[in-house]
Amino acid sequence: MKKKILLSLLASTILVAQEIELEQITVTSATKTAQSIEDVTSNVNVITSKEIEEKHYTTVTEALNSISGINFTSNGGLGTTSAVYLRGLDSKRTLVLIDGIRYNDITGLNGAPFGDLMIGDIEQIEIIKGAQSGIWGADATAGVINIITKSAKTGLHGSINAEFGSFNTKKYGLLASYKEDRYYIKAGLQQVDTDGFTAQSPNGDNIDMYEDDGYKNTTSNIKLGFNFDENNKIDMSHTIIYSKTESDPFATPNGIEDSITEDSFSQVNFNHKNSFTELDVYAKLSIFNRDYPQGWTKKFDGEIQEYGIKSNTPYNDDDFVVFGLDYKTFEHKNDLQKKYNNKAVFLTNSNEFTLLGSKTVVSESIRFDDYDKFDDKTTGKLGVKHFCKSVEGLITSANIGSSYNVPTIYNLYDPTYGNENLTPENTMSYDLSVGYKEFKVTYFNSTTKDMIDFDLNTWKYFNATGETKIQGFEIEYNTKLGEDVSLTSNYTWLDAKNSDDEVLSRRPKNTINLALDYYGVKNLHIGINGEYIGERYSNDNESGTRTGKYTVVNLVTNYSLNKNISIYAKIENLFDKYYQVLDGYATAPLSAYAGIKAQF
Template sequence: MYKKKILLSILASSILVAQEIELKQITVTSATTTTQSIEDVTSNLNVITAKEIEEKRYTTVVQALNSISGISFTSNGPIGQTSSVYLRGLSSKRTLVLIDGIRYNDLTGLSGAPFGDLMIGDIEQIEVIKGAQSGIWGADATAGVINIITKSAEKGAHASINVEYGSFSTKKYGVLASYKTDAYYIKASAQKIDSNGFSSLVPNGDDIDMYEDDGYKNTTSNIKLGFNFDENNKVDLSHTLIYSKVESDPFATPNGIENSITKDSFSQVNLNHKNDFTELDVYAKLSIFNRDYPQGWTKEFDGEVKEYGIKSNTAYNDDDFVVLGIDYKTFEHKNDLQEKYNNKAIFLTNSNEFTLLGGRTVLSESMRLDAYDKFDNKTTGKVGIKHFCKNIDGLVTSANIGSSYNVPTLYNLNDPTYGNKNLTPENTLSYDLSAEYKAFKITYFNSKTKDMIDFDLNTWKYFNATGETKIQGFEIEYNTKINEDISLTSNYTLLDAKNSDDKRLQRRPKNSLKLALDYYGVKDLHVGINGEYIGERHSSDDKQGTQTGKYTVVNFVTNYDINNNFSVYAKIDNLFDKYYQVVDGYATAPLSAYVGVNAKF
């Protein structure tokens, strides 16, 4: 018995060491605009890795994000329909979303990033930085930053192919090829999804088979290439193109016809120089948004965000560094508005490591000055501290406080019917406190927003609300290996989100619980089950309207590696065929099944 306890103790220790090593190997770029080890970041963050994406067989980025504590979502029907992600109770338009560091927030829309078109395919990892980040990234980073990083080329020649088929005649294809030498690299990928879907608009309680299907097509392609001039100088380029076609139903019109076509692209070029003193990046980025609604009142929405900047990262005192940069951005809404504004900014981030109370401590400070030609100048900042306790192995505490702001969109300001030229930016102050002990972590978060931009149903105009929107809550995470064959991932979020009238905000669940169990006990086989419970949630503020919460959904997935280069998988979403709606009057998928194959060369 004594020997058995020793063996179990050794096994548990080895599992914890392996988890710690894996954690240290993950690096992120969104926390300070420069690459850092995840354990050196003071901000609250979650990273979804390519391995997790492959094992869970997510179809959309929203599905992957929904596995994280503090995140909930709504969707107006099947795949491809309008989707909103709520990060710590704040809506999508208050979260800055990036693809390889390029802005994905659609300045011609009203909901921030168009999450409905973000499919899982060529993704290396998804970084979610929580809390106010305007001191680093500027406007639109009130709730946090989501950075989707596409895969990079590996040394030598590589290729992969993915094929999937399933419910609603959904077909998914993916191909990736890359080649890398010491002098240059190139990587190209394309992912295509074609689904018949089901009706987006379905009265609550009705069967989706009573209505016509709303299909969806998406082709997302990405190319990365680079050239090393010498060991100190290189150039990197990337380009992502998203083309989609969505069938949907007009408002309150099941079986109606409303189509949209999207052609968005995101490009950048980055010149990198390293010397003994600093690392310098000079960059240009371009986001192009092009949406066409043939049956819509306004047919076309076209916009551009152009960004130019220079940034230096200077290390000093071994473990310390300072980032200094300037950037210039222009935002243009074309078509019926023909309006634009620009932004100039200077930003500074400093990070230090030192010993406090005998333990390692990381302290970071960020400050940014933004000057818009349409709004008053704005200075925002962020301070974070993270402490690794010396006397209690595995205990880590952290605290962050930051200010942030959101600017009105050109549509908010200039639409001839609904616009209000007197709108001013929203202002938010938020903080969080965390304690982490080995596999367990608890976080308290709090934010207060003044001048929240809202829509007045009496005047049919946008306006700045008086008072404060107050959001607070707790995130609890427990992720561990139960034994060498079974791992557990779990989190719970308690949210208290109230508007400036002290009434609970719509569409945010008060409680949510997410669980995932993964089994690896059979060689080359992975079996997983995951699910979530969504607590009380209503379609209108102040707990009014339809109850759209209080349900549980469970999913199943299995992967089998035939050899090192070939694998097959199957998944069942909504395993117990639960009927529910996340937005009143819009359908969700019943039990649905998919099978797929992966090949690597």
């Protein structure tokens, strides 16, 4: 019944659509250069700082979960292992970046460690959907998620925020920046500390029967830059994520299996501009350190070094070409002591055509990767976007691309589970979109060969024969209902099957997100948002425990005391719905939080 109500509301709101002026947004991840979102052919969603600050998300996963085509699972509360599924493909097949620096953990099995990504000083989150290996290389099969932190604004600025709530949760944040013509500096610190609740709980049990599993996260970031002159500048950034997670060993709700993580992400970029081109020379470093004092009783240390040069050359009025060279090394230290490297060359071209008054954007990307461990790879992407003149507001687009995922060093060399004969996965995907003003429908389709999986008979990783096929629809509708109410809504239908034509686990067939925001009272914002998760199962072939078919509703309110100070409160799981996203792992009941933010 709840599903029918939400579907009816989504359909009825389409009938009362009112045209609104969309805010101009620039994205950097679609073509590796700054570009208006209007001129990007790829399917792109952007979560802005305004939305983040109004919704008061705690984690990046919560924010991503509001986007069509995305759902997630987690092994308990804050800080536990989380998997984000983008168009049915799991985390290790999505390239995640922090300010353009790789966040995918080379020592892990799950790609990016989403559980440690807290919301801090984030300017926007860019989600580029579909195969992006032709631009970014390996691990961008499902798409790219780039988390962009805030930059310094001219003058002296700062902010401080604090939040308190359920499970003895405390959040603090500090941000300060200074910028003038020649240089800038910005520093931020965010901390989350909670007693939490049990990570594991048999389905149906009261989570209060078990001990709490706490979590602490401290994320710090610094950015600074210097302008030598109007044509030459240098920018640097450094992010540290420190966390301590309490969790439970498998099927042991009152057990102890703590972990400590200290990851860092650094880059230096020299930028030169002249009348012909813009040139970037960069170095990036991702360091991963994970320590499991109980359970695993071992350390996982990894490092990714990246060096490259990239040029962006405009020609004609609205056309440009991006060309670059890139070199990376991937190393897994400790017990494995293995590494491999990658050399690449990439090219992206974008053109804007006007024919009979209608605008069309065409982009082409190609990339060649040379690994010392795997066969060479050539991938590409083609995108077209057309703005119809005869029907104002009608936009159509199509994208097709090839991509691949490489085995992790653990997949290859672990003494017990590894398989040195593994080869990269290969994926071909495409999508077709039709948008009219605030309404958009997208069909997506991907086929993966040689998918890396785990054989429960041999206890080894292997390349599956056959093809993994995923297809689906995304429907998005965002508008204003009158002057004071904004509606954000999306619906995703997913059909995901493995190489044996069995439905893949942990992916809901239907997902609906709805949010209503009211601004009718001066200085006050009230928002209510809900999510419906359709049928899904804990195992492939619709077997195991059914973990879908539930609705969760949240409430948030913000009030500005003056131009510098605001207060807020939020209630999560407003109707105290009992559910599990993974069988045997606990989720939060009704919980409440309140906070304050001051800025200058």
